[in-house]
Amino acid sequence: EPEVTQTPSHQVTQMGQEVILRCVPISNHLYFYWYRQILGQKVEFLVSFYNNEISEKSEIFDDQFSVERPDGSNFTLKIRSTKLEDSAMYFCASSPDLGGIGYTFGSGTRLTVV
Amino acid sequence: GQNIDQPTEMTATEGAIVQINCTYQTSGFNGLFWYQQHAGEAPTFLSYNVLDGLEEKGRFSSFLSRSKGYSYLLLKELQMKDSASYLCAVRDSDEAGANNLFFGTGTRLTVIP
Numbered sequence: 001e002p003e004v005t006q007t008p009s010h011q012v013t014q015m016g017q018e019v020i021l022r023c024v025p026i027s028n029h030l031y032f033y034w035y036r037q038i039l040g041q042k043v044e045f046l047v048s049f050y051n052n053e054i055s056e057k058s059e060i061f062d063d064q065f066s067v068e069r070p071d072g073s074n075f076t077l078k079i080r081s082t083k084l085e086d087s088a089m090y091f092c093a094s095s096p097d098l099g100g101i102g103y104t105f106g107s108g109t110r111l112t113v114v
Numbered sequence: 115g116q117n118i119d120q121p122t123e124m125t126a127t128e129g130a131i132v133q134i135n136c137t138y139q140t141s142g143f144n145g146l147f148w149y150q151q152h153a154g155e156a157p158t159f160l161s162y163n164v165l166d167g168l169e170e171k172g173r174f175s176s177f178l179s180r181s182k183g184y185s186y187l188l189l190k191e192l193q194m195k196d197s198a199s200y201l202c203a204v205r206d207s208d209e210a211g212a213n214n215l216f217f218g219t220g221t222r223l224t225v226i227p
Contacts, residue, residue, distance in 0.1 A: 031213060033213075033214065035215075041219070042201075042217045042218060042219040042220060043157065043201065043203075043215075043217040043220075044217070045214040045215065045216065048213060048214050055213075056213075056214055058214075089154075091156055091157070095213065098213045099144060099145070099205075099213070101145075101147075101159070101162040103147070103159070103215070104159070105149075105156040105157050105158070106156060107155065107156045108154075108155070108156050110154075
């Protein structure tokens with residue numbers, strides 16, 4: 001069964017440093033997403049991406065965040081200057097279309113900011 | 115805005131049936147998802163409802179009433195491995211092309227022998 005893969009599985013970084021979280025969506029999917037889940041809290045939408053541009057973003061997705069599809073397979077989330085409160089599990093997801101049920105999550109990257 | 119409510123925790127006995135409720139208030143609606151999430155892992159898809167009624171899938175069933183803003187997930191013949199968090203998520207259609215999901219806080223189910 002096709003999977004969304006994320007690397008690394010766990011990243012520790014110092015406050016103020018830049019991090020890049022990487023995702024490889026399912027190959028025939030067209031829509032890509034980032035969500036985050038702070039420990040013990042709910043999964044929160046960050047951003048969606050289609051046709052090489054952001055289609056939606058939440059209030060959480062401020063100027064410190066950016067996304068990119070640098071090539072035909074990778075989808076990245078960059079946090080420019082990490083804060084302690086950015087510590088969370090970050091999930092990438094992809095879907096083949098709008099409105100369907102083929103919404104698949106990756107296994108996540110646990111980001112710890114110290 | 116979006117508001118999705120579900121109980122925080124539930125406990126049930128192995129072999130029994132458990133119903134996890136979810137109520138929602140969203141500005142638009144384009145489907146409701148149920149996901150299972152084990153600690154430290156990704157959400158995995160269980161079921162999807164966009165029309166009123168019951169969807170059955172093996173030991174899992176999900177029900178939707180759009181007029182009441184209500185859904186439930188029914189788990190039958192509970193197994194120990196069903197101990198996990200169950201997430202209710204609504205896809206909002208308020209904006210054209212919206213496809214992001216809004217999640218509840220999840221219901222942590224503990225199955226006991």
